[in-house]
Amino acid sequence: MLKIQYIITVLTMIKNIIFDFDGVLVDSEVLVARSFCRYLSERNIEFDEKEFSKFAGKKTIQVVSELSSLFNIPNKQSFFNDIMSLANNMYSNELQAVFGATNFLKNTNHNRFIGSNSPKERILRGLKKVGIDNYFNENSISSSDLGGNPKPEPDIYQRLIDIDNLDKEETIIIEDSSFGIQAGVAVGVKVIGLTAGKHWHEDRSDRELFDAGAYDVVNNYEDMLLLINKL
Numbered sequence: 725m726l727k728i729q730y731i732i733t734v735l736t737m738i739k740n741i742i743f744d745f746d747g748v749l750v751d752s753e754v755l756v757a758r759s760f761c762r763y764l765s766e767r768n769i770e771f772d773e774k775e776f777s778k779f780a781g782k783k784t785i786q787v788v789s790e791l792s793s794l795f796n797i798p799n800k801q802s803f804f805n806d807i808m809s810l811a812n813n814m815y816s817n818e819l820q821a822v823f824g825a826t827n828f829l830k831n832t833n834h835n836r837f838i839g840s841n842s843p844k845e846r847i848l849r850g851l852k853k854v855g856i857d858n859y860f861n862e863n864s865i866s867s868s869d870l871g872g873n874p875k876p877e878p879d880i881y882q883r884l885i886d887i888d889n890l891d892k893e894e895t896i897i898i899e900d901s902s903f904g905i906q907a908g909v910a911v912g913v914k915v916i917g918l919t920a921g922k923h924w925h926e927d928r929s930d931r932e933l934f935d936a937g938a939y940d941v942v943n944n945y946e947d948m949l950l951l952i953n954k955l
Contacts, residue, residue: 738834738952739834740835740837740896741898742884742908743898744897744898745838745847748900749856750825751819752819753923754921754923763803764795769795776923777928780902781900781901783841784804788807819850822918822920823945824948826855827945828945829859835864836859838860839866840868841867841875842867843869868880876902876903877910878910896914896955897913897916900923902935906936909936915938915939916948917934918948924943
């Protein structure tokens with residue numbers, strides 16, 4: 725009986741981890757929020773960083789479109805260009821890895837992948853900026869600019885599963901947004917919510933991630949490792 729139980733444990737052990745990028749590996753979500761807040765403040769529009777949490781996981785162009793309508797900002801293209809300029813400047817000078825991410829990567833040997841709404845070039849630049857590019861192969865990245873629909877549609881994750889022939893039972897996805905979790909759940913993979921990023925302020929509840937379908941939610945990478953080892 726013990727021998728059978730051991731075999732089952734080995735066969736169901738997690739071998740593949742698919743990471744979201746923004747807010748999971750790098751603390752970029754908070755920089756994007758600050759960019760929007762600065763832009764709006766310069767135009768005497770009150771908008772708090774905490775309010776930006778409702779846009780978590782959305783592409784920048786989607787956020788620009790919604791805020792343009794909300795605050796009657798006439799020129800969406802100019803709005804978008806200014807936000808990208810502000811965000812890229814912060815990205816180049818202030819970007820950091822999410823706390824605990826680097827040690828997690830150092831202390832695990834799973835097959836690693838990235839599935840993100842961000843363009844591939846931006847992902848590669850961010851990985852190098854925070855010093856974790858050596859943990860990922862360029863071909864293991866699935867991004868929105870490679871075709872298909874962005875999250876919450878499942879295309880980005882489905883591409884990784886199909887191309888790399890990943891066994892769903894041996895794979896988990898780590899996400900920080902409800903949109904991302906919905907995308908992962910749609911492809912039939914366990915999704916674990918992570919709230920370690922700086923954009924997860926005290927007023928936000930992990931309930932939004934559970935409601936989106938998260939298998940579980942943890943608030944740091946140490947607990948993430950403990951949870952994965954139990955799966």
